Amino acid sequence: xxxxxxxxxxxxxxxxxxxxxxxxxxxxxxxxxxxxxxxxxxxxxxxxxxxxxxxxxxxxxxxxxxxxxxxxxxxxxxxxxxxxxxxxxxxxxxxxxxxxxxxxxxxxx
Amino acid sequence: xxxxxxxxxxxxxxxxxxxxxxxxxxxxxxxxxxxxxxxxxxxxxxxxxxxxxxxxxxxxxxxxxxxxxxxxxxxxxxxxxxxxxxxxxxxxxxxxxxxxxxxxxxxxx
DNA sequence: CACACTACTGCGCGTCGCGCGGTAGTGTCC
DNA sequence: GGACACTACCGCGCGACGCGCAGTAGTGTG
Numbered sequence: 001x002x003x004x005x006x007x008x009x010x011x012x013x014x015x016x017x018x019x020x021x022x023x024x025x026x027x028x029x030x031x032x033x034x035x036x037x038x039x040x041x042x043x044x045x046x047x048x049x050x051x052x053x054x055x056x057x058x059x060x061x062x063x064x065x066x067x068x069x070x071x072x073x074x075x076x077x078x079x080x081x082x083x084x085x086x087x088x089x090x091x092x093x094x095x096x097x098x099x100x101x102x103x104x105x106x107x108x109x
Numbered sequence: 110x111x112x113x114x115x116x117x118x119x120x121x122x123x124x125x126x127x128x129x130x131x132x133x134x135x136x137x138x139x140x141x142x143x144x145x146x147x148x149x150x151x152x153x154x155x156x157x158x159x160x161x162x163x164x165x166x167x168x169x170x171x172x173x174x175x176x177x178x179x180x181x182x183x184x185x186x187x188x189x190x191x192x193x194x195x196x197x198x199x200x201x202x203x204x205x206x207x208x209x210x211x212x213x214x215x216x217x218x
Numbered sequence: 219c220a221c222a223c224t225a226c227t228g229c230g231c232g233t234c235g236c237g238c239g240g241t242a243g244t245g246t247c248c
Numbered sequence: 249g250g251a252c253a254c255t256a257c258c259g260c261g262c263g264a265c266g267c268g269c270a271g272t273a274g275t276g277t278g
Binding site: 004005006007008009010013014017018036037038089091092093095096098099100101102103104 | 147201207208
Binding site: 066 | 264275
């Protein structure tokens, strides 16, 4: 039941994709990922990933005070982030195709 | 270039699939995985995975002396291994489909 | 005023793939 | 016959990363 291991190295990609679609703050990104089908993702993982991506220069960040709760730290994608997203998306596609071929499911053909 | 992280949690599955196809020894499994497109896999990872799978009861093992090199430790899949393989294959398919959907590539449809 | 929800942070843990080095058997080439 | 290459396996320590948990803080509700 270790679906958690499948996320390794892919959470970056998933988070980038979500943020690329529209700027988002941590709590919101968690909800969007879960809504997209990645139900098992832990909130700490997402917050950590966002911070890591920001530290690596792939995301911008700005704080917006909210009048219905704590402040929200928004993250947006920049040019470098988009480059990373494209590269990782390509890697993923290729890898997924390879795995599908290996597993004998014809999904990758 | 961190394709290595993509393997997390999937090497088990890949190794099981290869061994399920036909019994194999470590060095051979490495070659078969690389031939299948998983070029970056390290030999230590495969040996470790085989040992781990064996320890968990998913594989059987027997040593065959070779007259053209060192002995070979063959691994074969058993009923439990096949159950694990099926379960993980299902998890992977579902996960890959979810990711494809999220990424907007229509490969998962 | 206890509780629930929103929102973020920090810490320590466990898993697992990897690089590296070591051992050992066989065959090849000069 | 000695250096080298290939086959085949093992052990060790490292680093990445997702996770659970606990903590803090703001807002609204019974």
